[in-house]
Amino acid sequence: MIRTYTLLVLVVAGVYGRAQSVEKGLLKVNALLPGLSYELGIADKATLNFDAVIGFALNGGSGRSTEFGVYPSVQAEYRNYINFDRRLRKKKNVSGNTGNYVSLLNQFQFGDPLVGDLEFSSDFYYNIAAVYGIQRTRPKGFYWGLAFGPGIFVDEFDTNVGLLVDARLGWVIGR
Numbered sequence: 001m002i003r004t005y006t007l008l009v010l011v012v013a014g015v016y017g018r019a020q021s022v023e024k025g026l027l028k029v030n031a032l033l034p035g036l037s038y039e040l041g042i043a044d045k046a047t048l049n050f051d052a053v054i055g056f057a058l059n060g061g062s063g064r065s066t067e068f069g070v071y072p073s074v075q076a077e078y079r080n081y082i083n084f085d086r087r088l089r090k091k092k093n094v095s096g097n098t099g100n101y102v103s104l105l106n107q108f109q110f111g112d113p114l115v116g117d118l119e120f121s122s123d124f125y126y127n128i129a130a131v132y133g134i135q136r137t138r139p140k141g142f143y144w145g146l147a148f149g150p151g152i153f154v155d156e157f158d159t160n161v162g163l164l165v166d167a168r169l170g171w172v173i174g175r
Contacts (some may be wrong), residue, residue, distance in 0.1 A: 022047050022081060022097050028143060030170040033073075037170075039097060045084055047097065051075040055109065059118050069113030069120075077105040079133070096137025096172055103147060105129045105166065111155075122155035129164035141172040 021044050028037040035053030042048055053073050060066030079101040084094050092098075107127040111120040129151030137143040144167075151164035 021045070022084075023095070026097060027173045028168075028170050029173055030168055032167060032169045035073075037168075039079075045081040047079045047081075049075075049077045049079055049103075054114070057113075057118055067116065067118035069116035069118035071109055071111075071113055073107060073109040075105065075107045077103045077131075079103045093137075093139075095139075096141075096143060097135055098137045099135065101133045101135065103131045103133055105131050105147065105149075105151075105164065107164075122157060124155065126154045127151050127164055131164060131166070133166075135168075137172055142170075143172055144169050 022041040023039070024041045026037075026039040028039065029035075030037055030051070030053060033053040033055055035051060037049060037051045039047045039049045051074065053075070055071045055073050056068070057071065058066065058068045080103070081097065081099045081101045083100045087094050087099060105128070107125075109125040111123040111125065113119065129149050131147040131149035131151075133145060133147030135143065135145040146168070147164075147166040149164060151162060153160045153162055153164075
């Protein structure tokens with residue numbers, strides 16, 4: 001009887017320990033900026049998140065022509081989730097990597113549009129930022145996220161420092 005109880009405790013502890021880990025892989029469809037994301041679990045509470053999105057820009061006004069552009073952008077970030085244990089103690093959801101994280105976020109955008117006539121002066125834009133992020137995934141796969149923090153913004157001609165804000169809204173596919 002004691003062996004059965006010990007085995008049951010070990011199995012429950014193993015399952016509970018796994019519940020604190022990040023998902024091994026999440027494929028997400030983004031709606032705010034149309035595109036795809038893939039979040040790959042690489043450690044107990046760490047992931048690599050990769051994005052490919054399409055951005056839209058519009059420039060116009062009275063007395064001048066209106067120009068637009070559709071731009072490809074890629075992003076890669078290392079995320080370290082920091083509140084899984086606390087969320088579990090409060091009996092809150094952590095599935096779908098629902099939690100808060102700190103991240104090193106890298107974004108690269110091409111300056112020439114795929115479609116449209118709005119051309120920026122630089123051929124590229126690169127951002128790197130240390131951010132604090134929040135991601136929430138609902139049981140049916142709907143998710144949202146918000147990340148913000150200080151960043152360095154680089155293009156062909158200039159380097160600036162500022163605040164990066166990254167908002168996401170979409171669905172997790174095939175969870």
